[in-house]
Amino acid sequence: MTTLPLLSAHVLLPLYALTLLTAVTVVAATRRSWRWVAVAVVVGALLGTLLSWFVGDVLDVLDIPPTWVDRIWTGVVCALLGVAVVGFVRGRRPARAVAVLLVPLALVSGGLAVNRDAGLFPTIADALGESHVPPLRLPTDAHPGPRPTDAVSWRPPRDLPAHGRYGSVRIPGAVSHFHARPALVWLPPAALVEHAPELPVVVMLSGQGPGAAPANIIEAGRMVARLDAIARRHRGLAPIVVMPDQLAEATNNPMCVDGPLGNSATYLTRDVPAWVHAHLHAATGGTDWAISGFSQGGTCALQLGAGRPDRFGSWIDVSGQIGPVLRDRGETVSRGFRGDDAAYEAAQPLRVLAERAPYRDSAAFVAAGADDSRYGPVVPRVVAAARAAGVAVTERVVEDGGHDWHTAGVALAEGVVWFMHRTHLAR
The missing domain is CATH 1.20.120 (Four Helix Bundle (Hemerythrin (Met), subunit A))
Incomplete structure (x- = not known):
């Protein structure tokens, strides 16, 4: 039922x-x-x-x-x-x-x-907050060994799986002490064979609100089918996609900063990469890592792409806000920054972009739905600020899209393909 x-x-x-x-x-x-x-x-x-x-x-x-x-x-x-x-x-x-x-x-x-x-709850189980995502079965050769083949020169074997593999994992907040819910990971076919190539990584974040969870990305955003289709078009190659929990609970919003609502930023920039490197054949350099997300997750992508270009050389912002915010500025400063107005100002990503310019190796994919009257107007402001800071920006407007999972699914998948061209996985 x-x-x-x-x-x-x-x-x-x-x-x-x-x-x-x-x-x-x-x-x-x-x-x-x-x-x-x-x-x-x-x-x-x-x-x-x-x-x-x-x-x-x-x-x-x-x-x-x-x-x-x-x-x-x-x-x-x-x-x-x-x-x-x-x-x-x-x-x-x-x-x-x-x-x-x-x-x-x-x-x-x-x-x-x-x-x-x-498009939020595809089934009754989703509406009840239940997830049927099984634990991830890691590839047998995922642990450290001989250095894997470079993905660009890798050739698919005859036994290449037809589909990728996904499942849930626990990524502990060893450094951040952030109490995250289970993350989801999708591995492309190329990651499931012996002598798997070293692959780029996309960290993909869901939005925030009632029912928000990493599973929204695969259930409402239909991301597994989209990623499998991408891999089929590229000889089984695609980035490893990690979908961690940046919220701790659906209605909580730590705003992807370190503060009284949780050290979400440290969790995403240190704990998540540490787990990936310990368990998967993943690239290590920041140019091979992208941070992406929808709605609140898109805001996080903007923040971390601007603030940590060494960790995330690419960012995919789908329908995000102009910066971290709760109900209003007063509540944001009070609850999220312990009343420190200067800390709030320093966390605004457009300000960070201006202060850290020029960004010589960063690129961004910024998107929103054509019918999104709230967050659609944010896109040109973000695009202008990023380009002024030297970021290579691709702008995308999703036709007939609002602030919904139709827009999110389409744009996040297109962002993955865009990132594949940037990392030379796609030719």
């Missing part, structure tokens, strides 16, 4: 049909009160529109504005609830029973419609 696909039309369309049929049944059972039904529909739709505006735009609960799908479905759900109220108050006993049934059907239909628009 927990594997039920919540984004599938085969699941959603029958649910919508049942909800509509239930609503029609309630209306038919209260046909003598049709004026009340009409009023309830109009008032419910208006209240839903106001609710969407107030919660999404005024309170900014999710830190992103509602899409038109969110606004329409909020109005539809409230209109259906209005019909249910009329049916319960004005109808007889059978109509009341159907009206009661309409309430959960309306709420579930609306919730799943919004979920499909965002």
Whole structure:
């Protein structure tokens, strides 16, 4: 039951049909009160529109504005609830029973419609915070031995696997003492054979918010299928992709700095690379490492790409913010920087770019959805600042994309290909 696909039309369309049929049944059972039904529909739709505006735009609960799908479905759900109220108050006993049934059907239909628009929870297990990602089975020759072949000159063997391998791992915060949840790792086919080549690494971060976890990248972003497709086009070659937890918990936001909310920066720049080098045939130089992410993870990519070019010579920022932030500047300084305004200013990546310029060996891939009204306008500001600092920048706007996992999946995968050209894995 927990594997039920919540984004599938085969699941959603029958649910919508049942909800509509239930609503029609309630209306038919209260046909003598049709004026009340009409009023309830109009008032419910208006209240839903106001609710969407107030919660999404005024309170900014999710830190992103509602899409038109969110606004329409909020109005539809409230209109259906209005019909249910009329049916319960004005109808007889059978109509009341159907009206009661309409309430959960309306709420579930609306919730799943919004979920499909965002692409966040593909299954019930994902919505419950469960992950079915198995522990990673490391390649048998992953531990130190003779120096591996350079990836550029490597030739695939006949027994090259058709797909990469992914799984969960524990990356301890030995230096940072950061309490991270399990990370995910994807290994390309080239990493799974004897005498595997030394491969570049992409550290890929999810966003922050309800349900946020490294598994979002592979489940909502469909990254495993995308990475396998990339590897097939390049003789089994692709970077090793490590998806660590930079949050500690879904609603926590350490902002990829070291501070009272957790030493996230040290975890990503020291603990994660140390684990990778100890367990995998990975390149060691900063030019062969990229930091990437979506939303809050994109902000982290911007911060660490600007602040640690020695560790991450490339960065992929998809729909990130202009810099680390919580609800507002006051809360950010107070909770994230112990009230130290100077420390907050010093952590702003555009300022870091200007102060550390010129960046002679850094490159950036900066992207957002064409319909992302909140974070889309950040892209040209980041691009301009990075180019002014000497960073080689590629800008990408994802057509028909908002602040969602459709945009994230497309842009993060394109960023991996861009990085492969930079590291000569792709020809």
